[in-house]
Amino acid sequence: MPIKTGQQYIESLRDGRTLYIDGKVVSDVTAYPPLQGVIATIAGLYDDQHDPALQKILTYASPSSGELASATYLEAGTEPEFQHLAGCFHLRAKRTFGLMGRLTDFMSAFLVDTAVALKALGKHDAAARAQGLVELCRENDVQVTHALIDPQSDRSTLDAPSEAVRVIERRGDGIVVSGCRLLSTLAPVANECYVGPYYPRRSGEEPFMLAFVVPMNAPGLSVICRESFYRGQDRFDRPLSSRFDEGDAILMFDRVLVPHARMIVDGDIEAYNGMLQARPGYTPLQATIRSTIKLRFLAGLATAIARANGRDKLPRFQAAIGELVALISVAEGIRAGAIAEGLGRAQAFARGEVRIEGDGLTGPQTVGVCGGAAINFFFPYANTKAADVLRLAAGSGVLAMSAADYANPDIGPLMDKWLVGPGIDAKRRLQLMKLAWDMTGTEFGSRAGLFVLQYSATTEINAQRWFRSGITRECEALVDELLNN
Numbered sequence: 001m002p003i004k005t006g007q008q009y010i011e012s013l014r015d016g017r018t019l020y021i022d023g024k025v026v027s028d029v030t031a032y033p034p035l036q037g038v039i040a041t042i043a044g045l046y047d048d049q050h051d052p053a054l055q056k057i058l059t060y061a062s063p064s065s066g067e068l069a070s071a072t073y074l075e076a077g078t079e080p081e082f083q084h085l086a087g088c089f090h091l092r093a094k095r096t097f098g099l100m101g102r103l104t105d106f107m108s109a110f111l112v113d114t115a116v117a118l119k120a121l122g123k124h125d126a127a128a129r130a131q132g133l134v135e136l137c138r139e140n141d142v143q144v145t146h147a148l149i150d151p152q153s154d155r156s157t158l159d160a161p162s163e164a165v166r167v168i169e170r171r172g173d174g175i176v177v178s179g180c181r182l183l184s185t186l187a188p189v190a191n192e193c194y195v196g197p198y199y200p201r202r203s204g205e206e207p208f209m210l211a212f213v214v215p216m217n218a219p220g221l222s223v224i225c226r227e228s229f230y231r232g233q234d235r236f237d238r239p240l241s242s243r244f245d246e247g248d249a250i251l252m253f254d255r256v257l258v259p260h261a262r263m264i265v266d267g268d269i270e271a272y273n274g275m276l277q278a279r280p281g282y283t284p285l286q287a288t289i290r291s292t293i294k295l296r297f298l299a300g301l302a303t304a305i306a307r308a309n310g311r312d313k314l315p316r317f318q319a320a321i322g323e324l325v326a327l328i329s330v331a332e333g334i335r336a337g338a339i340a341e342g343l344g345r346a347q348a349f350a351r352g353e354v355r356i357e358g359d360g361l362t363g364p365q366t367v368g369v370c371g372g373a374a375i376n377f378f379f380p381y382a383n384t385k386a387a388d389v390l391r392l393a394a395g396s397g398v399l400a401m402s403a404a405d406y407a408n409p410d411i412g413p414l415m416d417k418w419l420v421g422p423g424i425d426a427k428r429r430l431q432l433m434k435l436a437w438d439m440t441g442t443e444f445g446s447r448a449g450l451f452v453l454q455y456s457a458t459t460e461i462n463a464q465r466w467f468r469s470g471i472t473r474e475c476e477a478l479v480d481e482l483l484n485n
């Protein structure tokens with residue numbers, strides 16, 4: 001199938017999945033009012049692929065069919081290909097203001113990374129299955145969600161909890177799994193879901209060492225979504241919740257059959273623990289680009305709000321916003337670094353020169369790439385800081401009236417008279433404040449704040465991995481060098 005249209009995407013969601021929201025079964029997500037906005041946003045991205053002005057950026061010739069495919073699946077190996085890939089990620093993130101962290105873009109890159117990594121690890125059968133799934137997802141132009149985390153049964157132990165997804169039966173037609181995984185952002189509006197490693201497992205936990213992809217309507221899979229954050233308010237009042245609420249879900253697998261071709265890794269500890277470290281880095285590149293756009297959007301909104309109440313003339317706010325602009329510049333440097341590093345790794349992999357890195361918890365103890373470090377630390381800091389600056393710039397103004405208040409003939413004219421700012425009328429000022437509130441104060445805004453802190457697991461555990469990396473010893477060696485001479 002060539003690239004989908006928005007309408008074809010919408011139809012693809014009517015697949016009979018078992019999905020629960022707020023205690024009720026939602027048998028057709030395309031008819032569930034709170035999800036209409038986000039579905040329309042994603043459908044718009046599909047239609048973009050057919051826009052002659054955008055098609056060159058968003059698509060490429062599929063290596064298997066020759067037809068146009070989403071460039072999010074491009075396995076870049078040259079500088080121009082990396083620029084094409086980055087341009088595609090950039091445009092799609094820009095269309096969504098960097099606010100949809102888990103569009104399929106993330107997983108398209110992740111699946112390509114996985115196939116290359118498994119090949120680099122010498123796991124050729126697993127690599128072939130991963131490549132088959134890349135092609136399945138690419139040729140059907142689907143949205144893919146992922147669930148990498150075990151349920152919080154007992155975080156005092158590192159053992160795989162018995163509640164996590166595990167093998168319960170092996171059959172001729174595939175492997176039957178049961179258990180729970182989280183947290184699957186995009187699940188209500190995705191077509192396929194990936195389950196795989198994040199942290200390493202230990203010997204003895206082979207039944208839990210799984211990486212697979214199943215469709216959202218797989219028999220036995222229950223998708224239990226958190227309540228939607230958009231409940232029909234005027235779009236003026238909820239400009240973000242009404243368009244970008246991706247949803248988050250817990251996935252419950254109750255005797256789900258995973259056909260052999262869809263099971264990438266099954267009990268192979270080297271493959272399971274190595275596949276995230278041996279990847280070229282398409283995923284961190286996507287995440288870096290998306291996070292940079294979000295940082296730009298937050299800095300822009302903080303500036304517009306500061307201008308709307310005159311705070312842009314105060315040194316304190318100029319300094320706060322100036323720091324954000326400087327952070328954007330750092331983020332652009334990380335993007336350039338992620339491209340350069342990705343290119344270097346992809347080319348080394350192609351030559352068969354692979355330096356397998358450890359996960360920072362087990363040997364060898366070198367971790368990640370600069371984009372990965374940025375996702376773990378820089379963007380959680382920068383985007384949290386940006387949201388804080390926005391809060392300070394808006395101050396009490398963020399607790400603003402609604403579109404309905406403004407439309408009320410008794411109070412609308414009073415707002416026009418008294419709720420203005422320097423060079424800005426009351427309606428535009430109100431619109432900005434509603435946007436700031438949706439970014440920081442509504443359920444959507446709170447969740448966005450949590451997401452940036454936790455989307456790549458907890459900072460402390462990530463920091464321990466970096467502590468155990470070879471870089472720590474390199475730094476220490478500098479001190480020895482000084483003292484020994």
Ligand SMILES: Cc1cc2nc3c(=O)[nH]c(=O)nc-3n(C[C@H](O)[C@H](O)[C@H](O)COP(=O)(O)OP(=O)(O)OC[C@H]3O[C@@H](n4cnc5c(N)ncnc54)[C@H](O)[C@@H]3O)c2cc1C
Binds near residue numbers: 186461
């Ligand atoms: C809004 C939001 C959206 C999210 N979307 C997604 C998503 O789409 N997909 C997704 O997969 N996750 C997603 N996450 C989940 C995110 O990865 C977790 O929230 C994050 O890992 C922190 O969760 P936690 O405190 O439960 O887990 P943590 O305590 O950080 O544990 C994470 C995992 O690592 C294991 N673990 C912890 N420490 C170690 C260790 N030292 N050695 C070995 N294993 C260890 C745990 O058993 C668990 O499986 C999302 C989170 C948020 C807040």
